[in-house]
Amino acid sequence: MRPLALLVLAHLAALVAAAEAKGGAAGAGLGDDVLGLIVFKADVSDPDGRLATWSEDDERPCAWDGVTCDARTGRVSALSLAGFGLSGKVGRGLLRLEALQSLSLARNNLSGDVPADLARLPALQTLDLSANAFAGAIPKGLFGRCRSLRDVSLASNAFSGGIPRDVAACATLASLNLSSNRLAGALPSDIWSLNALRTLDISGNAVTGDLPIGISRMFNLRALNLRGNRLTGSLPDDIGDCPLLRSVDLGSNSLSGDLPESLRRLSTCTYLDLSSNEFTGSVPTWFGEMASLEMLDLSGNKFSGEIPGSIGGLMSLRELRLSGNGFTGALPESIGGCKSLMHVDVSWNSLTGALPSWVLGSGVQWVSVSQNTLSGEVKVPANASSVLQGVDLSNNAFSGVIPSDISKLQNLQSLNMSWNSMSGSIPASILEMKSLDVLDLTANRLNGCIPATGGESLKELRLGKNFLTGNIPPQIGNCSALASLDLSHNNLTGEIPETISNLTNLEIVDLSQNKLTGVLPKQLSNLPHLLQFNVSHNQLSGDLPPGSFFDTIPLSSVSDNPGLCGAKLNSSCPGVLPKPIVLNPNTSSDPISPTEPVPDGGRHHKKTILSISALVAIGAAALIAVGVITITVLNLRVRAPGSHSGAVLELSDGYLSQSPTTDMNAGKLVMFGGGNPEFSASTHALLNKDCELGRGGFGTVYKTTLRDGQPVAIKKLTVSSLVKSQVEFEREVKMLGKLRHRNLVALKGYYWTPSLQLLIYEFVSGDNLHKQLHESSTTNCLSWKERFDIVLGIARSLAHLHRHDIIHYNLKSNNILLDGSGEAKVGDYGLAKLLPMLDRYVLSSKVQSALGYMAPEFACRTVKITEKCDVYGFGVLILEILTGRTPVEYMEDDVIVLCDVVRAALDEGKVEECVDERLCGKFPLEEAVPIMKLGLVCTSQVPSNRPDMSEVVNILELIRCPQDSPETELG
Structure with missing residues (x-):
């Protein structure tokens, strides 16, 4: 304790003694309150001076900021210090506040342990410690010793470990919030015995296992939120027997099975979110009996069958989210009967039929039917909606002309009709809509000129991949709000x-x-x-x-x-390679010769002149040569015995060791998981060229074996000068070493000296994906299932990396390894984080071989590089795996981009011509089309339009047909 605090306590002790001698028990109580609060103040830091009014000279604390006293007894009854900017720990001083009923320390930066005895304060009913920096396990006894606690919130901290089993002993609890922590383990089975509980929130943790049965015992429960955990199994059959349950959020788990029929008895339920799970079967018609529902979210599951028309009877329904399932059939017209409906999302299903009239004619404000197979003409009903703000009809099979009376939708802000078969010209009335912010008509069959009027409110105008003609109208300069303009792939002139x-x-x-x-x-x-x-x-x-x-x-x-x-x-x-030089095979053997005779008797001469691209290529080659020489010299200096490079690797008695240098320069070899940090002698020395497996932007990879015979791959980084410090390097490597996923190449250890760094990986026996796709023989081809498994494996590994805030940066087919069973393993992940000095231009030069996989924002200095860059590269990989073509193909006079080829094939309905002709066996068209569409969505030029990798995994699992269905041949 600080000296000042000791003096304060001594002074207060004297005051308390005097108060007790003068005023008896009441005085002692007031003295305890003052003493407890001053002790609390001494344990915390108050940078904003919010506790300046707290003075040990006061006999009563009732006028202090944040302090409330009981009018009758004068004792402190409430302490509300939320958002005071305090840091430090919560000491035992507060235990003296015996009359305290409410304690709120929310939204500070308090840390350390939480005193378990807080719950023993006889009058304490409300405890709010949310949004701080408390960590470690929730203290044992916090709940088991409670007396009158009703409301407890420990949300938004860093608590770990399991949920205390004694939580069920706090029978007075009416509200428990443990959300947004790091809690793990199973949900205690006796938690359902808290029959006084009205609200339970454990969302945003890592709770695992099945939901225990017996939830019906919580007959007072109003709100249940277990979102964002790792729960498995099916819903308890008795979940519908909580008669007062109004809000249920079980989204983003791994729950499965059919929905229990007891749900239909939740007559007072207004909010039901079961999204992003693995529920199957059809959606029961009895959902129409849940008359109180205001929000229903079943998106991101594996539901099938038709959307029940009984949903149209839910008069209170405001939001309906059914996207990312396997629904078939028509979109029910009865949904228009939901008079309160404002938001509808049925995208990423297999719906067919025409567009119901309610989409453009009811009171819905936002609706998305994208990524289905809806067809027919788009018609605006006579009772066009006056409240519709956003409509997404993209990626369907709508045809006919764009109706000019769509301008009746006066409040429309976003209209997306891209990737359909709309024809005719663009009605000028659309651009004249005063509220329209986004207009996307990409990839239709529109013709004619771009209207020369309107568009003043537009922020995004996308008309690419159509058949538009004429000039770009000069009036486009009046669209002052425009931030994104896409007129590509048309026939515009002028x-x-x-x-x-x-x-x-x-x-x-x-x-x-x-x-x-x-x-x-x-x-x-x-x-x-x-x-x-x-x-x-x-x-x-x-x-x-x-x-x-x-x-x-x-x-x-x-x-x-x-x-x-x-x-x-x-x-x-930066980030762009020139086309390679292509020499005419018919020219003379001297390519630099200015002229060359032709067979017409010498009257004319055919000139061979180096093009601009050739000159650029020569210049680039020269720069690369200089770089190679420089790196070679540096590597030689590293290996030279007399250089000042720290430790030099050599083979000594069969084991990896460092040269006899001083301890200051000795290398550091670390193996994760207790591996043997020695390498066996073999016929080749470690890092010998004969053991080389490959070279990449960050270094060269060699194969060797541990002393126990286990083979490993060693990457020797060739970017030592960019590594900032050993501390940062080791911190990042150890974090990467903790990552474990079946589709990631495991990092097993590292070796460090100031001038040489080695990364030690598991050895994967198979080829990389690039060789398998582009260099293997026709007898060693990949089937459709194998390719789909590779795509799904890569997606799962990237989702795992992104969950740990790691961006791959260097995604390409060379960095995807295939093990002996054909399982995809992603390598080279997170290496850019080892090099804090890298900016994106240096990074681009290091991953030049990833040309075609790099997101366009890499070329923009002001744009933040995010996980969406990996999504772009993954989208390119999808198309490469399915088509067997490289992302970019250089011709003598042209550059062919794979994304453009696939888009054109989809537009023309020739997907079968895109699929790799070397594919073994047959393939299902119902999988090929959506997975190629997904690849194109992932390669969107605008990062925000790309899905997250977790969404990609869900979509891929939805796309995959049942394993026992026969693969069908196209053509």
Whole structure:
């Protein structure tokens, strides 16, 4: 205890003694309150001075900030210090407040242990310690010794371990909130004996196991929230026997089986969320009997069959979420009878039939039917909705023209009709809608010109992959709110209007794959927020606009414009490789010869001139050569006995050891999990070129064996100069070493010196995915099931990495290993975190071999690199695995991007032509189409449009057909 606190306590002890001599028991009680609060203050830090009014000189604390006293007794009855900015620990001083009824220390930064005796305060009813930094196990006895506790919240801390079994002993509890901690283990079976409990919230933990039976004993329970745990098994059959239960949230677990019929008896239930589980079977018609329901979420499960029309009888229903299941049949027209309905999401199912009239004609505000097979024309009913704000009809089979009277939807903010078969021209009335923020008509069959009016409120305009003609209207400069503009893959002609430079909010522009001519307006360099500008595959000419953005623009964004010129195009751009030099085989053996005779008698000469791309390639090759030489020299210096490189690896008596240097320079070899940190002697020395397995952007991999005979792979990092410190390196490596997943290559240990770092991995015996797809013989091909398993395995491993806040950064088929059973194992994950000095441009240069897998935001310095970059690379991998083609193919005069090829095939209904012709056996069309669509969704240019990897895993599991169904052949 601090000296000041000791002096304070001594002073207070004297005051208490005087009070007791003067005023008896009452004085003693008041003295205890003052003493307890001053002791509490001495144990905490108060940087904002919120406890400045607390003075040991006061006889009563009732005027102190945060303190409330009982009017009759004068004793402290409530202490509310929520959000005071306090840190430190909660000492035992508060145990003197014997009349305390309510204690709130929420939203501070308090840490350490929680005194278990707090619950023994005779009058304490409310205890709120939420949103602090308490850690460790919840103290034993906190609940078992309670006297009058009714409301307890320990939410949003870092408590770990299991839920205390003595929680059931606190019979007075009416509310228990343990959410957002790190609690694990099973749910105590006797927790249901808390029959006074009204609210139970254990969401956001890692609780495992089945839900115990007996929940019906909690006959006072109003709200149950177990969301975001790892619960398994089925719902208890008696869950519907809690007559007062109004809110049930069991989402994001691994619960399975059919829904128990007892749920129909929850007549007062208003909120039911069973999303992101593994429930199966059909949705019972008795859901229509749950008349009080206001929110029903069954999304992300494995439900099948038709959506019951009885749902239309739920007059109180406000939100209906059924996405990501296997529902078939038509979308019930009866749902329009839900008079309170505001939000409907039935996306990612297999619904068929026409669009019900209620979608555009009821009181619903937001509706999504995307990723189904709905068809027919889109018609606006006479009673067009006046409240509809967002509608997503994308990825269906809608046809016909876009109705001009869609403008009747006066409050519409977002309209997505992309990836359908809509034809005709774009009605000008749509662009004139005053509230419309987002219009996405991508990948239809629209023709005609872009309307020249309206669009002032638009923030996103996506018209790519259609058959639009004519010029880009100059009036587009009036769309002052526009941030994203996609007109790619059309037949637009003419010049890019200068007025586009008026759109100061522009972030993303894609005008690629058109027939645009003229020069790029110089004023484009004035756009302050521009992140991406793609004009590739047009007929533009002249120099690029000046400015930092266009100085660093990727070459792929301006490629295939033969007339574009200037010094900037002769320099290598970050993250982009130039096309390889392709020599004409018919030219003379001297490729640099300026002229060459032809068979017409010498009257004409065929010139062989190096193109701009060839010069760029030569320059890049020279830079790479310099880099290789530099790294080689550095490696030689590392190995040189006389260099100042710390420890030098050599083979001594058959074991890995360091050269006889001083202790200060000695290497450090660490094996996780207690492995033998020695390597056996073999016919080849460790790190010998004969043992080399491969080379990558971060280093070279060798094979060796441990002393116990276990083979391992060793990656020698070639980026030592970028490693910031041993402490940070070891911290990151140890974190990676804790990751364990069947689809991740396990990191087993590491070796450290200041100039040499080795990572020791498990040895995977099979080839990498790149070799299997692109270099193996036709007799060693992959079946559809094997490819699907690989895709699903990669997805699960990435979801696991992202749950631990690790971004892969370098996803590509070379880094996917296949073990002896064909199981995919992802390697090279998290290596960028070992190099704190890396910026994204250095990183891009290190992963140049991942060209085609890298998300477009890598080229934008101002955009944060997130998990969505991995999602992009995964989407490319999906398409590579299914098609057997590389992400980018370089031709002599063109670059073929795999994503574009697959999109075109889907547009033309020729998916079977995309699937790898080397695929062994047959494949199901009902799986091929949605999985390719998923790959394209993952490769969206806008990061926010890409799903999370956990969502991807759910979708893949939904796409997969039953294992016993025969694979059907296409064609």
